[in-house]
Amino acid sequence: MQSQLKLLRQMTVSGTFNTLKSSNLISWKSTGRLQQTIAGCIEKSGKTLHSGEVSKVKIFPGFAGEGRYFKFQSKSVPASIDFAKVSPLCTTLCKDGVRVRTVEHLLSALEAKGVDNCKIEIENQDCDSQEVEVPILDGSACAWLEAIEKVGVKEALDQHGNNGEKVAPYLNEPVHVWRNDSFIAAFPSPKVRITCGVHFPKVESMRNAGLIKGGSLENALVCSISDGWLNPSLRFPDEPCRHKVLDLIGDLSLFAQNGTQGLPVAHIVAFKGGHALHIDFARHLLGTI
Template identity: 65%
Template structure:
């Protein structure tokens, strides 16, 4: 079973129920416009984010094609999360979606374009490798109550777990436990890269701590893996300005780090962006749960693992570092 089918089965199963948050759906109070170089293609792309109608959620517009920011449209890709519909692809969406989810922008239209009008594939600008640029832009324009096309406000829902959920492969795992609030704990382990080693970070991921402690954490990579990634046609736009790079023998090549555990915090940033894809009709995507992950990366990366949800065996895909 493909990743999207497995996650959709999880989303629609008895494991999840949708309950009110006691809040109304929100959108941007103005338009955001940013452009910049992308990570993998190295091209420049431009993004305009417009206020959206309540109940319509977050969605991309590319060459007049609308692609919802939903797990239904996730496709497998290397080193980023990719949405695809009708042959059009939006890559590296996780940082932007992480910021929108954490800052409570439930509904918006994300218009994106490449400088090459013939492209059927486009990436979200990468900036410094964190979500800082998006958070700052959201803060600048502010947010407001979203109204539907009839002028009515809409209640905001959130997914709640009815029982614990667990998926694993070897020493990599993700677990989620029912809770009244969002809480996330993330661990990584790079035993062959001593400067990173084993790290853990915990946070109430959707409160004010996101902006202070998560959004500014940058993408990281291992120096000894760079040549291999380049040979695969990836990270053409990568540089010491948009990622922190660590060598197994020499340590960090472009210090200082913003936090001692910045790599682990960035994994939390990515995870929030990926789990935001559970959102539907302007609801919250990240489940009201205590989520614990260890050595797990983006949902769009693939290694098959078997899980049992409500006595149904499904295939879910994760990347083991």
């Protein structure tokens, strides 16, 4: 009964009752922690991966229960699975005509560092465009992680000065989703575990489709069949696999609702995963596909 009362308090924020979406596959349980936000403001600018243009991101502290959301001009786009769309080689959020592309690395860093609530303002060079893209930076989440660590995190309060308990989705039974020869399977576990296998296709088709215009040796891992890795030495022997785990965490962070944890507490096994498969998996957990 006590845990149910705690969950009820978590779902009541700023006088509004927010019901956590659920299904028989997951149970929302207390993490024993309070919701967090960043303790200062973060600003990063850089070239975007697909359009090749420069964009600027500013991240501000958020209220408890607000969750993570993007702000472009006067429109808000929640970092929620409800607004995720299938997009070539990235995750895109769409709402009210606005499209925010390549959100996965930034969201992965925020999820990993426990930044449950924040406002993410994004600006593009093209002021008339309704499509914006998060800068790719060095191609990893390292710069985002360092920026979060520099400003720190703090307890998030709602507009009335109240904190909010942080809950997480726990998997109740084994599940799996498939796309051709790719799959994600997950099994109940007392803590988050991720096992990943990768296989990367050639990139010529990506360039022919007008994508990765901003890709370079400074922000991507490039491998030649004849010459091997064209980049400087990899930071880790399994760096390509780690990158896919980074994408997976960022995409599954969209499972978060009202400042909850997004990443399901489970042992997740992914092979040849991609953004579309990750989104399918999250929606399967909610019973929406």
